[in-house]
Amino acid sequence: MRFRLMALAAALAVLAIFAGVIMSLVVGAMPAMKAFGFGFITTEAWSPTRERFGALAPIYGTLITSLIAMIIAVPVGIGIAIFLTDLCPRPLRRPIGIAVELLAGIPSIIYGIWGFFVFAPWFQLHVQEPVALAMADVPVLGTLFGGVTFGIGTFTAGLILSIMILPFISAVTRDVLETVPSVLKEASYGLGATSWEVMWKVCLPYCQTGVVGGAMLALGRALGETMAVTFVIGNAHRIAPSLFAPGTSISAAIANEFTEATSELYRSALIELGLLLFVITFIVLTCAQLMLRRMERSKGH
Amino acid sequence: MVANRALYFRRRLANAVFIFLSVGAALFGLLWLTFILGGLLVDGISALSPTLFTEITPPPGSKGGLANAIGGSVLMSVIAVAAGTPIGIFAGTYLAEYGRHGRLSFVVRFVNDILLSAPSIVIGLFIYELLVVRMGHFSGWAGAAALTVIVIPVVLRTTENMLLLVPDGLREAATALGAPQNFVIKSVTWKAARAGIITGVLLAVARISGETAPLLFTALGNSGWNWNVAEGMNEPMASLPGVIYAFATGPYQDQHDLAWAGALLITTTVLALSILARILDNQKRT
Numbered sequence: 001m002r003f004r005l006m007a008l009a010a011a012l013a014v015l016a017i018f019a020g021v022i023m024s025l026v027v028g029a030m031p032a033m034k035a036f037g038f039g040f041i042t043t044e045a046w047s048p049t050r051e052r053f054g055a056l057a058p059i060y061g062t063l064i065t066s067l068i069a070m071i072i073a074v075p076v077g078i079g080i081a082i083f084l085t086d087l088c089p090r091p092l093r094r095p096i097g098i099a100v101e102l103l104a105g106i107p108s109i110i111y112g113i114w115g116f117f118v119f120a121p122w123f124q125l126h127v128q129e130p131v132a133l134a135m136a137d138v139p140v141l142g143t144l145f146g147g148v149t150f151g152i153g154t155f156t157a158g159l160i161l162s163i164m165i166l167p168f169i170s171a172v173t174r175d176v177l178e179t180v181p182s183v184l185k186e187a188s189y190g191l192g193a194t195s196w197e198v199m200w201k202v203c204l205p206y207c208q209t210g211v212v213g214g215a216m217l218a219l220g221r222a223l224g225e226t227m228a229v230t231f232v233i234g235n236a237h238r239i240a241p242s243l244f245a246p247g248t249s250i251s252a253a254i255a256n257e258f259t260e261a262t263s264e265l266y267r268s269a270l271i272e273l274g275l276l277l278f279v280i281t282f283i284v285l286t287c288a289q290l291m292l293r294r295m296e297r298s299k300g301h
Numbered sequence: 302m303v304a305n306r307a308l309y310f311r312r313r314l315a316n317a318v319f320i321f322l323s324v325g326a327a328l329f330g331l332l333w334l335t336f337i338l339g340g341l342l343v344d345g346i347s348a349l350s351p352t353l354f355t356e357i358t359p360p361p362g363s364k365g366g367l368a369n370a371i372g373g374s375v376l377m378s379v380i381a382v383a384a385g386t387p388i389g390i391f392a393g394t395y396l397a398e399y400g401r402h403g404r405l406s407f408v409v410r411f412v413n414d415i416l417l418s419a420p421s422i423v424i425g426l427f428i429y430e431l432l433v434v435r436m437g438h439f440s441g442w443a444g445a446a447a448l449t450v451i452v453i454p455v456v457l458r459t460t461e462n463m464l465l466l467v468p469d470g471l472r473e474a475a476t477a478l479g480a481p482q483n484f485v486i487k488s489v490t491w492k493a494a495r496a497g498i499i500t501g502v503l504l505a506v507a508r509i510s511g512e513t514a515p516l517l518f519t520a521l522g523n524s525g526w527n528w529n530v531a532e533g534m535n536e537p538m539a540s541l542p543g544v545i546y547a548f549a550t551g552p553y554q555d556q557h558d559l560a561w562a563g564a565l566l567i568t569t570t571v572l573a574l575s576i577l578a579r580i581l582d583n584q585k586r587t
Binding site for chain 1: 312313315316318319320322323324325326327329330331333334336337340341344387388389390391392394395396398399400405406408409411412413414415416418419420421422423424426427429430431450453454457482483486487507510511512513514517518521542545546549550557560561564567568571572575579
């Protein structure tokens with residue numbers, strides 16, 4: 001009986017931690033919520049000296065870096081998964097699968113320091129400058145990819161994020177692709193379908209929910225990723241029209257400024273940013289869980 | 302026939318493009334792995350030296366080591382694993398053995414999956430509010446507490462999964478022999494799932510050894526080392542990822558070198574742990 005109670009207590013402890021996280025964030029964010037109300041998430045101004053805080057720039061940074069990361073990582077991640085399940089020569093399958101999964105284990109600060117010292121200078125010299133030059137006179141693209149380049153910036157942060165979430169997407173996609181019954185595949189091949197047609201019209205529709213769930217899980221990671229982004233985003237509290245310009249994200253703003261926040265209101269505004277981040281990721285992760293659960297259930301039948 | 306041939310050609314072309322693109326995607330992924338590990342090796346190995354482990358972090362402009370940062374990271378990780386592992390194992394046991402289909406288990410499982418992927422910086426804010434504000438100062442204890450919160454979901458998840466792999470026949474056989482449930486769990490299912498549970502603990506260690514964000518405003522950092530460990534835990538404490546962050550963003554070349562050396566140390570540790578976990582996991586399955 002004592003043993004059972006200990007197990008129960010441990011399970012309840014998990015719930016207590018979760019409740020504690022939400023409560024402490026709400027309590028910590030209270031002063032800022034009272035001072036700025038709903039305007040907190042619609043204003044861009046961020047001035048510690050005048051005690052005016054608006055979260056629009058970090059929210060924009062978080063969303064846009066995650067969007068860039070998803071645009072790159074979803075197709076590539078699914079491509080890797082397809083390669084590993086269907087195309088890869090059998091002896092190479094395990095080593096390549098392991099190598100891609102090892103990418104997932106590398107801590108984010110390593111991506112950060114590498115992105116800052118190695119990738120950003122290279123990217124500025126060989127990609128940003130030529131692109132900015134070539135796009136200078138094109139109407140929309142000229143604004144998006146123009147201006148002075150620094151190597152670090154919103155776009156670089158999105159790129160590094162995409163490398164980070166790539167393994168998550170390909171791991172989940174590979175797992176769900178393996179649930180496709182081989183009878184289905186064999187039947188389609190028997191009808192004369194090509195590998196592409198089998199994949200696109202049979203396998204992917206079969207495990208759609210799982211693939212989308214995996215992508216959402218990766219999105220959850222991208223939204224909350226801190227160190228890699230902090231190193232390369234440039235930490236500028238403004239919304240620049242160019243993607244190459246420095247920006248900030250919710251997590252980067254907290255990581256950078258929290259220990260320097262001297263006034264109560266400043267610290268509270270940063271905690272409110274944390275609360276926003278938690279709410280956003282909670283919603284995304286919940287959707288991901290629901291989809292993956294549904295996939296698992298349908299697999300059982 | 303002519304129309305057919307055009308159709309065949311189109312389908313074959315589409316297929317070739319598809320194969321080309323997915324092979325390209327795999328190469329792209331491997332390319333980044335090579336770039337990152339290569340860059341890390343080049344800059345990290347040239348910065349390695351024996352003094353890394355014997356000297357503490359230097360002030361700007363002079364040479365030194367990472368001893369206090371390594372010590373802090375090891376100390377906080379050990380405490381976090383010691384505190385988090387039992388909670389994770391017991392909670393996982395509850396989900397797999399007692400309340401497998403219960404409403405409570407459903408909620409705990411859901412919440413745990415959220416905690417598993419929640420932004421770690423938010424965990425840092427939570428411990429800041431919970432401990433740092435109350436104690437009035439940053440401390441090694443706060444850092445260890447933040448890491449504990451990260452350990453629990455990892456251990457819980459693997460424990461539950463591994464216990465579910467244990468065939469029910471084993472439990473039934475033990476129960477039929479008259480063993481009470483807690484005895485069945487302790488001496489039958491835990492034993493059967495031992496390798497898997499150890500894998501989970503290793504993965505948790507790998508996960509926390511690179512965590513930076515939750516330490517920034519809990520353990521903060523410290524340029525010295527207090528040999529009186531009980532006192533030291535009560536003071537701000539250095540950690541390897543924290544030092545990497547502080548040194549890499551600073552302007553001094555000596556500190557950049559130390560940051561690279563630290564990054565290489567962390568990556569080696571993490572990769573070694575994940576490979577070890579994988580080997581254990583494979584042994585168990587065969």
